[in-house]
Amino acid sequence: QSHARALISVAGTKARAMLAKLSSLDLHPAAFPIGTAAATSIDHTSVNLWRGNDRPDGQPVFNVLVFATFAESLW
Template sequence: MPELIARTALQDEAALQLGGLELSVLTPGPLTGIALYPGAAAGSDPLLAGLGLPFPSPGKFRESNGVTLAWSGRDEALLIGAEPPAGLEDQAAVTAQSGGLAGLALRGQAAAGALARLVALDLRPSAFPPGSAARTGLNHIPALILARDEGYDIFVFRSMARSAWNELSEVMQHLAARQPAPLPGR
C-alpha cells in the first residue's frame, strides 16, 4: 500500500535574499477560518476568550503569545498559530485552512516598495501601518496581507503559492538589478 507524505506548497524553496529584501516561507502552525454567524457579536470578548484575543476590527490583526487573529472580510477572521477554542462553533463557522493556504514572508526596508508593484494598496506606513490586514490581489493572485514592523506576511491559496513566490522573486530581481554597482577598488 502506498504511503502518503505530507508536503508544504513551497517545501523546496530556500529563503531568497536580494537587494536588501528577504523572501521566505512561513510555517505559522494551524490556520483556521472563522466566519461569525449572523447576530454573533464580533466585539464580544467571550468569543475567543480561550485565546486571549478579541475579534479584530476591519483591516486589522491582533496578536498574543504567538497567536494571530487577522481580519479577512466582513465578520471573518483567520486564526494563525493555534487551534480554535472549544465551543466557538456555536457562534461561528470554523474551517480548517492549513492545507489550503500557504504563507510567505517579505522582509526588508524596501518591502513596501517591492510589494507595491504587485498590489493595488497604498502601502505607505501612514495608510497601512504595522497591525494592518487587507484582502487584495497580489498581481492576479487573491491574498491576505498583514503589515509587520519588518515587512509583510502574505497568505495565498496553496495552489497559487508557487506563482506568488515567482511574482515576488521577480520583483526582487528587478529591484536588485537597479541598485548601483560598487565602484572598483572601493
C-alpha cells in the same frame, strides 16, 4: 490544518516598494501601520496581506497569505 494556504513573509528595506508595485494598496506606514490587514490581489492572485511587527532592526515585515495551489506561482 492551514485550510490549504501558504504564508509568504516579505521583509527588508525594499519590501514595501516591491509589494507596492504588485498590489493596489497604499503601503505607506501612515496608511498601512503595523497590524493592518487587507484582502487584495497580487499578479491576479487573491491574497490576504497584513503588516507584521517590524524586525528588531526596524525593517518592515509584510505577510502574504495565499491559497497553497497558487503559492509557487506567486513566489
